[in-house]
Amino acid sequence: MQAVAAEFNISQTCYLTRIPNSTSPNTRFPLRWFTPVTEVTLCGHATLASAHTLFTTGLVNSNIIEFDTLSGILTATKVPDVSPTNVSEVQNGGVTDSFLIELNFPTVPATDFNSAEASLVSKALNDAPFIDVKRTTPADDIFVIPQ
Known part of the structure; x- marks a missing residue:
């Protein structure tokens, strides 16, 4: 993973895989982030992008995703957007599904x-x-x- 991140040579490269038989009631994915030189413990923008991709492609049938990371379990929750904008609208067979994503990150002492x-x-x-x-x-x- 580090070698690929170094080859991409961008600020953060994110790796997302599925845990097939997780004991969690929510869909859980391991998530790791790498700069070109090292693995990092947290990357908010890549976490948000991962959640957005999973929600919009239909790869999850839940409104909550858990990410298993070096920082612990991070959650992404799909919530209705009461004032939709084009940014969060996704076409689903002619029906617009407008939503926001709330991320829950660990508290740092x-x-x-x-x-x-x-x-x-x-x-x-x-x-x-x-x-x-x-x-x-x-x-x-x-x-x-x-x-």
């Missing part, structure tokens, strides 16, 4: 930065003003809330 670390982040951002800085655990990612 975060801790506060101390003031010394925050000043380093500020310098790295060319002294751009921000409201807050958080560090995620266990991935140790940095989230900056701009002003």
Whole structure:
């Protein structure tokens, strides 16, 4: 999978397969994402595209899809669109099926930065003003809330 992602050389390549006899009441698919150099733990746009493809092609007969990922089980729910636009409309034998997709992603625990670390982040951002800085655990990612 990594070799193919490297050959495609795009920001994210997504791999979706079906679990034939899952014990889950919902349709479940393993989902993995790769950059040209590494596997990543989460990719929202590829998850949304996967759910859209599964819902619109009729490959699932459910309104809920579960994706088994490195980040845990992610769910995609097909919900009616009360104000349809052309983007979400799909023709089904002359009947328009307008829907939205709600994604449920895992919560990432975060801790506060101390003031010394925050000043380093500020310098790295060319002294751009921000409201807050958080560090995620266990991935140790940095989230900056701009002003």
